[in-house]
Amino acid sequence: MKKAAEFIISLDQGTSSSRAILFDKSSSLLASHSKKFGQIYPSPGWVEHDPKEIWNSQKKSLTGLLKKIAVDLKEIKAIGITNQRETVLLWDRYTGRPLYNAIVWQCRRTADMCEQLKKEGLTDTIRKKTGLLIDPYFSGTKIKWLLDNVDGARQKAKNGQVCAGTVDSWLIYNLTAKKVHATDFSNASRTMLFNIKSLKWDRELLEILDIPENILPEVKPSSAHFGCLDKKILGKEIPISSAIGDQQAALFGQACFEKGMSKCTYGTGGFILANTGDKMIYSNNNLLTTIAWGLDGKIDYAIEGSIYIAGAAIQWLRDGLGIIKSSRQCDLLAEKVSDSGGVYFVPALAGLGAPYWDSFARGAFFGLTRGIKREHIVRATLEAIAFQVKDVLDVIRNDIGCSIETLRVDGGVSASNVMLSFQSDILGIKVIRPQITETTALGAAYLAGLNSGVWESKKDITMQWKADKEFLPAMDKEKVNIIYKGWKKAVKRSLGWVDKS
Secondary structure (H helix, E strand, C coil), X not given: CCCCCCEEEEEEECCCEEEEEEEECCCCEEEEEEEECCCECCCCCCXXXXXXXXXXXXXHHHHHHHHHXXXXXXXXXXXXXXXXXXXXXEEECCCCCECCCEECCCCCCCHHHHHHHHHCCCHHHHHHHHCCCCCCCCHHHHHHHHHHHCCCHHHHHHCCCEEEEEHHHHHHHHHCCCCCCEEEHHHHCCCCCEECCCCEECHHHHHHCCCCHHHCCEEECCECCCCECCHHHHCCCCEEEEEEEHHHHHHHHCCCCCCCCEEEEECCCEEEEEEEECCCCCCCCCCEEEEEEEECCEEEEEEEEEXXXXXXXXXXXXXXXXXXXXXXXXXXXXXXXXCCCCCEEECCXXXXXXXXXXXXXXXXXXXXXXXXXXXXXXXXXXXXXXXHHHHHHHHHHHHHCCCCCXXXXXXXXXXXXXXXXXXXXXXXXXXXXXXXXXXHHHHHHHHHHHHHCCCCCHHHHHHHCCEEEEECCCCCHHHHHHHHHHHHHHHHHHCCCCCCC
């Protein structure tokens, strides 16, 4: 008798689109479907999403996926969820109506609030409890802003009428027809409200930010039962068996299971994570200590550097400046010149993330002369992405106290051979792009599959990971030092551009 096929669906809810991807037991990507949604910019530095548009785009991507490929619903063993982290929203617990737009991870509206927390001497308290720095990037101050500024929100919260959550919680709530309000350890660890030692919402931090605990979701392992898909959506209940933040999902999808194994995801932003096993390693260089995942009754930790602008810089070249027509054109133009012509681009379009953490930095081009062409501008933009990764990986090496010999990469910008070649040159290590670059969705699928019995162990997953292309350093070390020194000079001049109020 022929054994039934086993499939996993990953719902990958990102910053600019929602996707649904179908994987089989061999980790093959069989089909995908995506829906884009709008970005809302109410004020300079503010970024929002329409929660209903997030949900509708994710729902349509799921139903659209199953229209593309004929699959027996009985063979879909589970659904895994991965999501843009730190983006947060409030909604009515009973009606599901959002109280306001979702405040996106990129949004800087709470920069002044964060500065006040620093002035109150709370930096060490928050860092020791959460592993995070005080920054508007994280969800906690966003929730406080919503409670303080949305009419009636705080009173409704006191009355138990409000749910607060990151995007995974919002999806789970809607996918389960309002039955489940939950998140996982990885997403909770990005809120600046969750104690990564006790694995509980921290009452002291909630009191500091005046956030009632009753509005927050139940926190579960990343590979766990999060309820079942509402039968009305596809005609069958399907277990939701994982939830994990997108960057931790990519670390898992890249099979970075041992201490020191590192990955970089070049998405809208750039995110470098190194697995530190069961040890919380606090950075001496302004990086983050975070929960990687909860699995099999254990917690794995990671150290992370987050870059605000990576692929978003290429989108800006296309949509903002209009000097390229497509992302693919970046490589075609960059290949026409041997270097950037001495031009440096600091992509602080939303401030600078790790290791600088300067909300008041702004983007700038340096070294412009009349001989500079758009090819140089494009190449400088690709190089800026790689420079930022070097900034972070250099300090990760110091923090974890072990060498990093390879960097596994994924995300949309990892399609750029020009950028990855330059990345390998300035890091001086091997950079590896896997065959499946959809590692965020794959990580969520693996965790769902482990919970539902599709895969037995992480060893099974390690055996399935395969490289597509390896990039080896070829640039002279002295030249690397010279051009990197120029980058650091450019960054220094862009810091603190906006005066603090």
